[in-house]
Amino acid sequence: MAKAPRSGPYICGIDAALDVVSGKWKGLILWELHAHGVRRFAELRRGMPGVSEKMLTQHLREMEEDGLVRREVYAEVPPRVEYSLTEHGITLNRALGPLGDWGAERVRREGFDSVAVAEAAHR
Amino acid sequence: MAKAPRSGPYICGIDAALDVVSGKWKGLILWELHAHGVRRFAELRRGMPGVSEKMLTQHLREMEEDGLVRREVYAEVPPRVEYSLTEHGITLNRALGPLGDWGAERVRREGFDSVAVAEAAHR
DNA sequence: TGGGATACTCACCTTTTGGTAAGGGGGAAT
DNA sequence: ATTCCCCCTTACCAAAAGGTGAGTATCCCA
Numbered sequence: 001m002a003k004a005p006r007s008g009p010y011i012c013g014i015d016a017a018l019d020v021v022s023g024k025w026k027g028l029i030l031w032e033l034h035a036h037g038v039r040r041f042a043e044l045r046r047g048m049p050g051v052s053e054k055m056l057t058q059h060l061r062e063m064e065e066d067g068l069v070r071r072e073v074y075a076e077v078p079p080r081v082e083y084s085l086t087e088h089g090i091t092l093n094r095a096l097g098p099l100g101d102w103g104a105e106r107v108r109r110e111g112f113d114s115v116a117v118a119e120a121a122h123r
Numbered sequence: 124m125a126k127a128p129r130s131g132p133y134i135c136g137i138d139a140a141l142d143v144v145s146g147k148w149k150g151l152i153l154w155e156l157h158a159h160g161v162r163r164f165a166e167l168r169r170g171m172p173g174v175s176e177k178m179l180t181q182h183l184r185e186m187e188e189d190g191l192v193r194r195e196v197y198a199e200v201p202p203r204v205e206y207s208l209t210e211h212g213i214t215l216n217r218a219l220g221p222l223g224d225w226g227a228e229r230v231r232r233e234g235f236d237s238v239a240v241a242e243a244a245h246r
Numbered sequence: 247t248g249g250g251a252t253a254c255t256c257a258c259c260t261t262t263t264g265g266t267a268a269g270g271g272g273g274a275a276t
Numbered sequence: 277a278t279t280c281c282c283c284c285t286t287a288c289c290a291a292a293a294g295g296t297g298a299g300t301a302t303c304c305c306a
Contacts, residue, residue, distance in 0.1 A: 009236035010226070014150035014219055016235065017226030022145055024264070027137040041283055052265060057284060077273060078282050088229075095225035096137055102218035103133070103140030106211075112139065113132035147294070164253055175295060180254060200303055201252045 017095070020066050023059050025051050027096075030085070033069065034093045038084045068092060140218070143189050146182050148174050150219070153208070156192065157216045161207045172238075191215060 010016040021027060025048060032047050033039060039047070045056055060083060063069040068089035074080040085093065107114050133139040144150060148171060155170050156162060162170070168179055183206060186192040191212035197203040208216065230237050 009238050010230055011151055011238050012154055013223035013225070013227030013230065014154065015226065016230045016237075017222045018144065018150055020226075020229070021141065027141055028134055031135055031137065042281080045283095053284065054266085054286090055264065058264090073283095079272095079284085081283065092225055095221040098218040098221055099140045100136035102136070102215055103138065103143075104136030106143070107133055107136065107139045114139075115132050115134050165251080168253095176254070177256090177296085178294065181294090196253095199252095202254080202302085204253065 017092070020063075020068065020092070021096070023062070025055060025059050026063065029056075029059060029063065030068070030089065030093050030096065033083060033085045033089070038082050041081050041083070044083065063089070140215070143186075143191065143215070144219070146185070148178060148182050149186065152179075152182060152186065153191070153212065153216050153219065156206060156208045156212065161205050164204050164206070167206065186212070 008019075010019070021030070028048050029044065032044055036043075036047075041056070041060075044060075045051060045053065048056070060069060060071065064071050067086055070084050070086050070089075072082045072084075074082070106112075131142075133142070144153070151171050152167065155167055159166075159170075164179070164183075167183075168174060168176065171179070183192060183194065187194050190209055193207050193209050193212075195205045195207075197205070229235075
């Protein structure tokens with residue numbers, strides 16, 4: 001019973017979707033995986049300055065459990081693990097598009113700071 | 124300086140948007156206000172079973188501060204306060220549409236429980 | 247006279263989330 | 277010989293989010 005239940009009864013679709021994306025780094029993981037297709041653990045880590053190893057694995061495991069991310073382990077000498085989006089991860093990302101646009105405009109509107117990280121890679 | 128900073132530097136638009144929607148009841152507030160146009164405090168409360176008064180006011184205040192919700196107070200004998208969406212609240216809601224659809228399909232797909240609350244009112 | 251409705255605020259507590267630091271096991275590079 | 281890299285796991289802590297229950301001032305209705 002150490003694991004969180006996840007997937008409690010939802011009131012609306014927004015609820016069900018937010019449950020899956022909420023988490024400090026999940027949006028960014030989706031973003032990175034969308035931009036690069038396939039990434040290894042250390043690559044993701046480097047692409048997300050500030051994330052700790054613990055949080056990264058934790059979020060990746062939850063997203064795997066939620067069917068958004070695929071995890072492939074290669075039993076090689078230096079271990080290699082590759083992450084990519086599943087079909088559901090891809091559709092979720094598409095569904096997040098308009099929200100991302102809205103957020104970007106909000107940033108522009110309010111003049112908030114935004115961290116410039118490889119902006120060119122994203123659309 | 125008691126107030127949370129909010130609007131920290133964002134990494135991408137998703138970040139900026141999620142910052143504004145994350146909160147246990149915010150999605151539902153948006154939903155209610157969209158469905159009814161204008162609602163009083165107690166009406167919202169009744170429409171969201173389980174929310175505490177504290178959380179409801181807290182979320183409403185934050186959303187007002189974020190420019191999503193308009194709050195109008197009528198200095199009447201039994202106090203009356205009406206809440207509605209601002210222009211930005213409306214566009215945010217529109218941007219959440221695809222996400223809501225995705226979430227609804229996830230619920231269907233996985234066979235999760237969903238609480239039936241006035242479903243008919245929501246498109 | 248007493249109770250409920252109205253829209254909150256305040257003090258306190260629990261739960262959840264995120265962060266820090268350390269370790270692990272083996273191979274490759276210096 | 278030492279260090280680094282790889283992909284984590286575990287134990288422990290701090291901060292944030294959320295919940296509970298009380299109090300407030302006024303009025304209306306029975």
